[in-house]
Amino acid sequence: MTETITKTPRLRAVPRETPLAEILSIVKVDGGVILKGFLTPDQIVRFNTDIEPSMQQLAAGSEHEDPDIAEFHGSNTKRLTNLITLSKTFREEIVDDDLVHQIGDATFLEESGTYWMGTAQVIEIGPGNVAQVLHRDLENYFPFVGMGPAGPEVICNFLIALTDFTEENGATRIVPGSHTWPDYTDRGKPEDTIPAEMEAGDALFFSGKLAHGGGANKTESEYRRGVAFTLNPGYLTPEEAYPFLVDLELAKTLSPRVQRLIGFRSQFPTGSPGLWQTDYAELANHLGLS
Numbered sequence: 657m658t659e660t661i662t663k664t665p666r667l668r669a670v671p672r673e674t675p676l677a678e679i680l681s682i683v684k685v686d687g688g689v690i691l692k693g694f695l696t697p698d699q700i701v702r703f704n705t706d707i708e709p710s711m712q713q714l715a716a717g718s719e720h721e722d723p724d725i726a727e728f729h730g731s732n733t734k735r736l737t738n739l740i741t742l743s744k745t746f747r748e749e750i751v752d753d754d755l756v757h758q759i760g761d762a763t764f765l766e767e768s769g770t771y772w773m774g775t776a777q778v779i780e781i782g783p784g785n786v787a788q789v790l791h792r793d794l795e796n797y798f799p800f801v802g803m804g805p806a807g808p809e810v811i812c813n814f815l816i817a818l819t820d821f822t823e824e825n826g827a828t829r830i831v832p833g834s835h836t837w838p839d840y841t842d843r844g845k846p847e848d849t850i851p852a853e854m855e856a857g858d859a860l861f862f863s864g865k866l867a868h869g870g871g872a873n874k875t876e877s878e879y880r881r882g883v884a885f886t887l888n889p890g891y892l893t894p895e896e897a898y899p900f901l902v903d904l905e906l907a908k909t910l911s912p913r914v915q916r917l918i919g920f921r922s923q924f925p926t927g928s929p930g931l932w933q934t935d936y937a938e939l940a941n942h943l944g945l946s
């Protein structure tokens with residue numbers, strides 16, 4: 657008699673040096689992939705050192721009045737934003753990483769044109785925090801829910817583990833295959849999910865079409881810390897208004913591609929003569945960026 661073995665699907669994990677085409681082909685099938693060793697141990701130490709004072713000052717939980725939004729943000733979760741200003745390691749290395757831009761170019765350039773950063777935040781899930789409601793990150797942009805899998809890619813997310821991510825401490829949970837479901841109002845059920853377990857330094861790269869959510873932290877005293885940043889096409893409004901957060905003199909020190917990610921350069925969506933301009937010219941010229 658042959659035994660039927662039902663295998664729990666696992667997220668595939670590949671070294672960050674894997675050829676781009678292979679990374680993208682995994683994401684196409686699975687909706688996401690773990691990139692092993694995305695950050696070095698040294699980068700993690702330096703990034704954590706940059707943000708530690710701000711993390712200490714930040715209270716856990718959400719001040720949002722809407723209880724659903726507050727729960728989305730997490731009752732015992734710290735979310736630290738404006739990482740461009742707060743961390744040299746983030747602005748000069750993490751968002752200026754060639755692999756990030758190769759993946760961003762491949763995801764957006766042909767279909768949608770230039771892209772920018774939606775948000776970048778440290779997400780630290782503390783003990784007792786319940787699982788986040790399952791969602792697709794593209795729900796920020798409601799019309800794309802109706803388009804389902806046929807719609808364009810409007811968000812992709814790099815979620816980097818800064819501590820180990822375990823099932824117990826709140827590893828992100830994903831719903832395998834949900835990026836291909838015909839109906840995006842169906843976000844899947846908790847029992848459909850698997851945890852994206854990672855070692856510190858690994859990154860979960862995933863499509864805005866993939867249903868997922870932060871996991872419950874069932875530990876007594878462990879804090880699950882990650883940093884997530886998203887990219888979206890230049891025709892969509894980012895979550896964070898970087899030009900109002902980031903000092904112009906600081907922006908001048910950044911690479912042109914990072915300046916574009918944070919709205920200090922114009923956007924050129926496919927088919928558009930340009931967006932986010934000054935006098936129909938490149939914003940960077942107006943700002944005096946070289």
Ligand SMILES: O=C(O)CCC(=O)C(=O)O
Pocket residue numbers: 779788793826827828829868869870871882
């Ligand atoms: O923290 C996590 O694991 C995921 C958080 C998330 O998906 C979100 O806030 O959109």
Ligand SMILES: [Fe+2]
Pocket residue numbers: 791792793868869
């Ligand atoms: Fe999310």
